[in-house]
Amino acid sequence: MSSLELRGLGARYGRKTALHGLDAEIADGEFFVVLGPSGAGKTTTLKCVAGLVEGATGAVLIGGRDMTGVEPYERNVAMAFESYALYPQKTVAENLASPLRSGRLGTWTPEQRGARIGEVTRTLGIDHLLGRYPRELSNGQRQRTALGRVLVRPADVYLLDEPLSHLDAKLRAAMRAELKQLSGMARTTTVYVTHDYQEALALGDRIGVLREGRLVQVGTPAQVWETPADAFVARSLGQPETNLLEARVHRGLATTHGGGATVALPEEAHGADGVLLGLRPRDLRIAGPSAPPDGAGRELTMRGRVVLVERLGRSRELSVDVAGRTVITVTDDPRVREGDDVTLAVAWGRVHVFAGPAGDGSPHPPRVGSALPVGGTR
Numbered sequence: 001m002s003s004l005e006l007r008g009l010g011a012r013y014g015r016k017t018a019l020h021g022l023d024a025e026i027a028d029g030e031f032f033v034v035l036g037p038s039g040a041g042k043t044t045t046l047k048c049v050a051g052l053v054e055g056a057t058g059a060v061l062i063g064g065r066d067m068t069g070v071e072p073y074e075r076n077v078a079m080a081f082e083s084y085a086l087y088p089q090k091t092v093a094e095n096l097a098s099p100l101r102s103g104r105l106g107t108w109t110p111e112q113r114g115a116r117i118g119e120v121t122r123t124l125g126i127d128h129l130l131g132r133y134p135r136e137l138s139n140g141q142r143q144r145t146a147l148g149r150v151l152v153r154p155a156d157v158y159l160l161d162e163p164l165s166h167l168d169a170k171l172r173a174a175m176r177a178e179l180k181q182l183s184g185m186a187r188t189t190t191v192y193v194t195h196d197y198q199e200a201l202a203l204g205d206r207i208g209v210l211r212e213g214r215l216v217q218v219g220t221p222a223q224v225w226e227t228p229a230d231a232f233v234a235r236s237l238g239q240p241e242t243n244l245l246e247a248r249v250h251r252g253l254a255t256t257h258g259g260g261a262t263v264a265l266p267e268e269a270h271g272a273d274g275v276l277l278g279l280r281p282r283d284l285r286i287a288g289p290s291a292p293p294d295g296a297g298r299e300l301t302m303r304g305r306v307v308l309v310e311r312l313g314r315s316r317e318l319s320v321d322v323a324g325r326t327v328i329t330v331t332d333d334p335r336v337r338e339g340d341d342v343t344l345a346v347a348w349g350r351v352h353v354f355a356g357p358a359g360d361g362s363p364h365p366p367r368v369g370s371a372l373p374v375g376g377t378r
Helices: 042-050 092-101 110-124 139-151 169-179 197-203 221-226 231-236
Strands: 004-013 016-026 031-035 057-062 077-080 157-161 189-194 206-211 214-219 243-250 253-256 262-264 274-279 285-287 299-312 315-322 325-331 341-347 351-355 367-370
Touching: 004 042, 016 042, 016 057, 016 214, 031 197, 042 057, 042 077, 042 157, 042 189, 077 139, 092 110, 092 139, 110 139, 110 169, 139 157, 169 197, 189 197, 197 221, 206 221, 206 231, 214 221, 214 231, 231 243, 231 274, 231 351, 243 325, 253 274, 285 325, 299 325, 315 341
Parallel strands: 031 189, 031 206, 077 157, 157 189
Antiparallel strands: 004 016, 004 057, 206 214, 243 253, 243 274, 253 262, 274 351, 285 341, 299 315, 299 341, 315 325, 351 367
16 A cells, blocks of 8 residues: 555744645555746755655654654655756666666566656657656657656656646647556645646546645545635636636625625625635626526626727637726637627636635635525626
């Protein structure tokens, strides 16, 4: 068994606290993605699991065994660093074979080493580079070689620190599709760090969203997408980012600043002074003569003026001024122009409500549920 458990994991660098008591249970064979911006503590988390951070507090358990005091080389974890860390005097083939020559991993015959290296290099698209040295590789090729050196060896836990960050978009998409299919990796507990929400959603069995050294939400991709725990999580997933509209609360109703829209709130939010309404750009649609607002009161609607149109191939990203606030939406309608007056509509079930004082600019108030229909905009 190679389950991984973090119990109150903390870390400091001088006066700065990098991790604030992380708690997580990662099942044997699970692909767990840590998602967060730069400086959130993602790499520090991996280094703590690997035993590379001095003075870390709390506990790391691998397969139920407490790793406190266990040296990094005794933990049987394999970590891919974002900085490559290749042997400059060795070829790609020699770099990949180096972990398999370690006595701690048992005895591998040349045939076994060749078969394993061949599988990994074909998936990573570097099988034609085996005779080259790191100085002869591009940054993307070096990164794939560093990733291959980790994946080629059996381990209890794989730790992958932004392993696709230097690849071009086409190769990253191909790698996402193939990475989890590698023999061995599909059966090995993996912690994968990224700032790319698409990677997190595509790869993760579960996702842990990290902010300033704290896990703010852990769940399946569907859970963190459909029910974000707070506004920070909502804005971390999706491009364009989720629109956040400040709203004042009065008698169970939240009215956006400027009176753009009014929403009936869940009961648990009635005592709040203000809330943020979260509207994903792709959930908003432009209502018009051919697509009028839902007359049954199942939609929130807002009137605004288009101030910017950005063409993104077939789709267009619109910036719409709604009562002095910019709301972003995406449409395939080529007829929309800058200066047009439009009505934006979104189904009630797609409106997220996050508690917090209206107007305070708080980036991460807690989530309190979805909006309730009140029969349309007031």
